[in-house]
């Protein structure tokens with residue numbers, strides 16, 4: 238039975254990947270390794286927690302000896318590495334936290350994989366899930382391709398760029414089999430309400446201000462999280478060793494237009510007057526080093542593996558908003574830290 242380690246499986250993207258793999262591959266043993274920080278919570282995986290091919294390991298990738306022990310104990314064959322600090326604003330106020338998790342943590346995993354696999358690299362894989370932010374910022378036109386040079390602007394993207402470089406360097410230096418994917422902005426159920434879409438949904442529900450940074454004319458390419466999980470599944474099985482693939486939604490929106498759209502849908506869903514929620518929009522001081530535009534050329538993954546997004550933005554937003562509206566308890570418990578406290582006490586692999 239192939240043993241697949243998913244790091245960060247209790248987080249937003251990680252939980253969608255873990256669920257997909259547990260349900261789709263009963264012949265794999267899926268290990269979800271997560272530190273259960275503020276952004277990761279096991280409520281996200283309630284529906285698969287009792288499946289026989291699923292094991293949860295509470296552990297922190299910053300702790301090298303803990304990670305080495307787990308590799309020795311379980312002899313993982315493949316790794317899908319998603320554990321990361323991911324919020325740009327937090328990286329501005331605490332850059333070191335991002336170095337510790339995203340850089341040190343990734344190197345700890347790489348060392349453990351290299352040592353564990355050194356006698357036989359056959360059928361091994363270190364799959365690193367990364368971001369399009371490593372490429373920096375685009376002007377009005379153009380797309381990021383797999384050969385765009387790295388030019389990160391935030392401490393977050395610098396830490397992810399560094400972790401990508403470390404993964405590549407282990408491929409070159411130790412012949413560690415690896416693949417990297419760089420994805421655009423994700424949205425969907427279970428995203429912590431600090432990111433734009435869930436924050437605005439939460440604030441609209443509670444009639445709180447919607448803070449739009451700067452003039453709101455910054456552009457992001459949005460992808461429904463389950464489309465991302467499916468892309469990861471494809472790349473994991475069909476991607477070529479030592480390659481990187483870009484994943485994106487071909488779905489560019491300026492933040493202010495997205496804010497208007499969210500207000501319109503939410504007014505309808507909440508039975509409010511059209512235009513009510515728009516009044517909550519408040520233009521505030523810009524994010525320092527704010528990247529103007531991200532947009533992805535996903536032709537490599539599309540041509541090699543036939544992947545393309547399957548969920549339209551309209552449908553994805555409807556599904557996302559409906560999920561948040563029927564999971565207000567989840568919202569409350571993640572923002573208050575209640576789940577974090579509860580699950581941290583519950584789980585211990587030792």
Ligand SMILES: Cc1cn([C@H]2C[C@H](O)[C@@H](COP(=O)(O)OP(=O)(O)O[C@H]3O[C@H](C)C(=O)[C@H](O)[C@H]3O)O2)c(=O)[nH]c1=O
Nearest residue numbers: 323324325368369421422431432433448449450455492
């Ligand atoms: C939270 C917030 C954001 N914004 C703006 C800032 C951005 O232009 C856009 C999206 O911001 P958000 O923080 O949701 O996401 P990005 O900074 O684009 O980064 C995200 O997408 C990439 C791919 C990752 O890799 C990151 O992990 C992920 O956080 O809305 C506002 O105007 N107001 C707000 O309150």
